Amino acid sequence: MTVTHALEGDVLRRQDPELADLLLGERERQASTLQLIAAENFTSPAVLAALGSPLANKYAEGYPGARHHGGCEIADVAERLAVERAKALFGAEHANVQAHSGSSAVLAAYAALLRPGDTVLALGLPYGGHLTHGSPANFSGRWFDFVGYGVDAESGLIDHDQVRTLARTRRPKAIVCGSIAYPRHIDYAFFREVADEVGAYLIADAAHPIGLVAGGAAPSPVPYADVVCATTHKVLRGPRGGMILCGAELAERVDRAVFPFTQGGAQMHTIAAKAVAFGEAATEAFAVYTHQVVANARALAAALAAEGLVVTTGGTDTHLITADPAPLGVDGRTARGRLAAAGLVMDCCALPHADLRGLRLGTAAVTTQGMREAEMIRIAAFIGQALRDEASAPRVREQVRDLAGAFPP
Structure with a gap:
């Protein structure tokens, strides 16, 4: 197991044997059972090393070259490296790697493009939509007027006719395509066509397939969506965190929606680990x-x-x-x-x-x-x-x- 040496080292066991035993117990659980949760994976030793690096100590509010704290010279280089690797990996004009999670990335995308009360069309929760796609228990359902499309009762595939009809009748400000429980590829070209027809932004929530996209095993939403939200764990096999990809024209709006609108200081150790994962995914x-x-x-x-x-x-x-x-x-x-x-x-x-x-x-x-x-x-x-x-x-x-x-x- 990749964490063996860290957990069995003298430092943690001396300092906090109770927690050390818990972590070793989790190590044993992962090694002796089969992890079939679709959102989980095993990171590499290099990703874990970056997560435990000295960058965990660094406060770095803001963006490279414009931080609110001193001593960010190396942090700036690390974040720029993560950004450039993400842009190259996914063919995007801009990447924001500061989002703390997939939900944080979606929140920032909405903040960049929408205002409270705007209508949004997304896959309904009973059909595999995420909490951020309009759940009343989530900020999305409380702040925006979500309209849910569904899947065909016989095939289980997204009902494209319903999507087009709802878009034409409800005229949403944004259309979200993506799911946490839809096992088929999303037809991003179709969603782009519908979004253009009704003058809506297209947001792709690619938290699940983005790792497959990186490896060429799934179609990319980047050429079609105005904003792509994703996670860096799951198939991508990086640290737990979020990422946003977009065109250059939306870059400033997206960045300001992440910081200072929805988040504070960047987690620089996680950003460094994201850079490692992007490098691994390019192989x-x-x-x-x-x-x-x-x-x-x-x-x-x-x-x-x-x-x-x-x-x-x-x-x-x-x-x-x-x-x-x-x-x-x-x-x-x-x-x-x-x-x-x-x-x-x-x-x-x-x-x-x-x-x-x-x-x-x-x-x-x-x-x-x-x-x-x-x-x-x-x-x-x-x-x-x-x-x-x-x-x-x-x-x-x-x-x-x-x-x-x-x-x-």
Whole structure:
């Protein structure tokens, strides 16, 4: 495990043995179970090293060359490096790497382009939309008038006719395309066409697919969207954080929406770790990795269907799968708990056109561990066995432990 030496070192154990034991426990959990949460991955030792670097000590409000604190000479170079690498990686004219999270990035995008009360068209939450796409529990639903589009009841694919009709009737100030539980590629060209027709901004929330985009395994939203919001973890395999990409004409508005409007000081150690991740993502090895992530997801989706689960949209184009375990006699929440007991860690999510919860899982982390299609078939068999027979959990747990041990993270 990449954090072994740091956690077993004398400093932390001497200073805070209680916390050291907790972190070692988490290390063991990750190494002995299968991480199938679609939003999680394993970072490289280099990313972890940057996160624990002296830049963690540096206050750097503002932007390179215009900080509100002294002593930012090296911090400026580090942030410029992250920005230039992000721009080159995604072919963007401008990149802001200060956003603390994906939600922070979306908040800043809205702040740059919208005013409270503006109408926004986005994928409805029951169909895979994110909290920042209009949830009443979130700032987005409280500050803006969100209109939700959905997916076709039969195919599970985004209903493009509904999108166009709603755009024409509601005349939104912005259209958001992106999801946390939609396993297919987004047709960014279609959304650009509709946005242009009604005079709306197009915001792509690419938190999930941006890592695949970096490796050439998914289409890029950058040529089509006015603003692209993303995370730097998930498939991209960097530190937990956010990022915004846009054209030069919106650069100043986006930057001011991040700082000083929605955030204070930049987390320079995280920005340095983002720079490391962008550098890693520009390699051929990372491109090979992202294509294997997709191949694994397709193999896992097919194997889950063979086990009796209903895979939404009939499969996946990405790292992400959503599936209904109801044919095996359990709902999503029950299934998640039963699978956790067997060492299979994943999420549950809303299922389109149903008052039920399904399972959401992904292949980014297990692919980082080196697993391929054959292991995906084994994982699907574990899932099927654990769901059909609750008493089998201890037995499946041992098989999961053996598989995880053969592919240490």
